[in-house]
Amino acid sequence: MQRKVAYGLLFFFLIVILYFLANQNFTRAAVFALGIGFGYAVSRSRFCFASAFRDLIMFRDKAMSRGVTVLIAVSAAGFFAVQFLAVSQGNVPPGKINPVGWHLVIGGIIFGAGMVLAGGCVISTLVRVGEGFFHYWGVLLGIVIGSVLGAFGYGYWKDILISSQKFWLPGIIGWFPTLIIYAIIFFLLLKALREEM
Secondary structure (H helix, E strand, C coil): CHHHHHHHHHHHHHHHHHHHHHCCCHHHHHHHHHHHHHHHHHHHHCCCHHHHHHHHHHHCCCHHHHHHHHHHHHHHHHHHHHHHHHHHCCCCCCCCCCECCHHHHHHHHHHHHHHHHHCCCHHHHHHHHHHCCCHHHHHHHHHHHHHHHHHHHHHHHHHHHCCCCECCHHHHHCHHHHHHHHHHHHHHHHHHHHCCC
16 A cells, blocks of 8 residues: 555656746746655655754764754755855855854753754654654644744844854955864764764
């Protein structure tokens, strides 16, 4: 039964992609195909930021933590390269350089507590909803409500925090020292996550 459903969904997805291609809407076809591929990969890998920390602390399982660390390391290297190329060509560094302050600590605590109470992060919530877990529909509703409230209050908080000190490591200590610090941090993290607990 499950195999028939999977084949039916695959056929439906192919029809949608072919429809976009027939209408020469290549961008939508590519985005739709990438979305399906991403959803499948996340569903099969059980990827979740919350479980990366939960499994490490509660079950001493480092597999997801290693995956998240590698993901962040690759992302950091990519952003570093993009910003370095922009600055070396005399442009403003791309990306949003945010202020650092007490708001990060409070936001991190609220976000972390929310993930623990919800039983997962946003990605794993979407996967569980797609798999038919009823409990996660309530979690998804909470994410939507929180996002809408956050969007309405963003201007107020932005005005308060805009005067806080901005933190951009290459602008403070330079590019090469920043690269060394990144490399050391990720090396030590991955080394620690490979050792037995």
